[in-house]
Amino acid sequence: MSAPYDSISLGPFACAFGDLERKPADIADFDALWQAQSADVEFATMGCGSFRTMSGPVETYVLDCVRRLLDEHGAPAGAIDHVIFATSDACLEFLGRDFAVRILEAADLTNCVPTVLSFQQCCSSLAALRYACDLFADEDVSDVVVLTLDVTPRDDDRVRSFALFSDAVTGCVVSRGGSGPLRLVSTAVNVDHEGLLGRDSFLSRQQAAQGAFTKVFRDSGEELAGVTKVFPTNLYRPVTLFNATITGVHRDQLHFAEPLASYGHCGNGDWVINLVDYHTTVGIRSGETYLAQASAPGFFACGLLVGT
Amino acid sequence: MPETDEYLSKFSDFLRTQQMTSHLTHEEVVQAHTREELGISSLNMIMLLMNYIKEHANDSVSLKPEWVSRLNDLEGIVSVLREIDQLSLEQAST
Numbered sequence: 001m002s003a004p005y006d007s008i009s010l011g012p013f014a015c016a017f018g019d020l021e022r023k024p025a026d027i028a029d030f031d032a033l034w035q036a037q038s039a040d041v042e043f044a045t046m047g048c049g050s051f052r053t054m055s056g057p058v059e060t061y062v063l064d065c066v067r068r069l070l071d072e073h074g075a076p077a078g079a080i081d082h083v084i085f086a087t088s089d090a091c092l093e094f095l096g097r098d099f100a101v102r103i104l105e106a107a108d109l110t111n112c113v114p115t116v117l118s119f120q121q122c123c124s125s126l127a128a129l130r131y132a133c134d135l136f137a138d139e140d141v142s143d144v145v146v147l148t149l150d151v152t153p154r155d156d157d158r159v160r161s162f163a164l165f166s167d168a169v170t171g172c173v174v175s176r177g178g179s180g181p182l183r184l185v186s187t188a189v190n191v192d193h194e195g196l197l198g199r200d201s202f203l204s205r206q207q208a209a210q211g212a213f214t215k216v217f218r219d220s221g222e223e224l225a226g227v228t229k230v231f232p233t234n235l236y237r238p239v240t241l242f243n244a245t246i247t248g249v250h251r252d253q254l255h256f257a258e259p260l261a262s263y264g265h266c267g268n269g270d271w272v273i274n275l276v277d278y279h280t281t282v283g284i285r286s287g288e289t290y291l292a293q294a295s296a297p298g299f300f301a302c303g304l305l306v307g308t
Numbered sequence: 309m310p311e312t313d314e315y316l317s318k319f320s321d322f323l324r325t326q327q328m329t330s331h332l333t334h335e336e337v338v339q340a341h342t343r344e345e346l347g348i349s350s351l352n353m354i355m356l357l358m359n360y361i362k363e364h365a366n367d368s369v370s371l372k373p374e375w376v377s378r379l380n381d382l383e384g385i386v387s388v389l390r391e392i393d394q395l396s397l398e399q400a401s402t
Contacts, residue, residue: 040328041355161351202350202376210373242354245371 005133009308010172011180012072013276016065017263018052018167033159047237047257051166051264058094058151059102061169065147066107073173075143077108082135082144085116086128086268091150092118121296122233123189125268126303130187132174147171150267162235163265170269181284182305188215189301196298208300209247216304224248228288231274233295234260243295270294315386322360328352342381353379360389365396
């Protein structure tokens with residue numbers, strides 16, 4: 001679905017990673033956990049050398065991310081109209097009922113409406129981005145903060161067959177008439193019902209992804225082959241490559257290897273982390289198109305972005 | 309030997325070089341119809357395909373979206389391997 005987001009910019013972006021940098025071998029019984037999840041497949045092929053753990057409460061990292069965003073955006077906290085938290089389903093239970101109030105108070109967000117967006121696993125952040133842009137239909141809205149947060153408290157829950165879960169908060173400012181490096185063209189999220197039930201197949205995953213691509217490029221005047229870079233979810237490297245290529249994305253279009261090596265899978269934040277890494281090392285270019293992409297069991301989401 | 313049987317044999321040989329499928333005998337492979345019968349999970353199928361491209365096509369062939377629907381039965385898998393070899397040959401000759 002396309003929408004007129006021409007005057008709405010995305011950026012600055014920020015990442016607040018867990019402060020403890022650890023190696024997979026630091027996880028107790030890592031080899032046994034990996035074998036239980038991925039028998040006969042070598043972990044070395046994952047492409048992940050380290051991951052991050054938060055030593056303190058997630059609120060600390062949320063506040064760090066918000067402060068960095070506001071500093072770079074150059075706006076006072078009181079100017080933020082909305083804050084949207086995007087998180088995976090499993091994280092909802094850790095936030096608690098007063099989470100939003102604690103953040104609003106600590107960050108001095110005194111004129112800010114909070115929202116949480118979830119139930120779409122790692123795809124929730126792209127739904128949040130779309131929701132943020134749609135808020136600008138209200139002419140009084142000028143600045144919105146989108147935050148992704150994903151934390152895994154128990155080490156043995158970090159090891160999955162397709163991913164090594166890491167802790168991070170990421171965010172971006174969405175603003176009317178701002179100077180952010182990107183603007184949103186369109187987003188799409190598709191559900192793979194078989195995947196939700198744990199019965200997904202190559203075909204059901206491919207269909208969910210291709211359906212989302214069709215929606216996101218429809219009416220955009222752009223095509224997948226013309227996209228400069230795709231920022232995917234940081235899963236087991238061969239799986240990330242496979243998932244991309246079966247939907248027509250060329251492996252050279254992907255930007256994920258370096259962030260995956262350093263940070264593992266940071267849930268909803270992966271596409272932001274990959275985008276920030278690319279912007280820092282190469283630079284988002286005006287007029288070029290980029291694709292933020294997220295996948296999870298049962299979901300596929302993407303967002304078409306263009307450099308401002 | 310018909311071409312399909314030849315490729316099934318090649319696939320069988322390849323499986324025995326891979327850690328995850330090294331235990332499979334040639335008889336088990338030629339008698340099976342689906343990868344599930346051989347105990348090859350979807351993750352392992354991805355790994356096998358990526359490893360085949362790396363080892364037999366110098367990592368120069370990209371997966372094609374239309375191959376996905378063929379990765380559940382052995383006949384389809386073998387047809388994909390044949391295409392990978394053909395594409396690799398074409399690229400080598402250009």
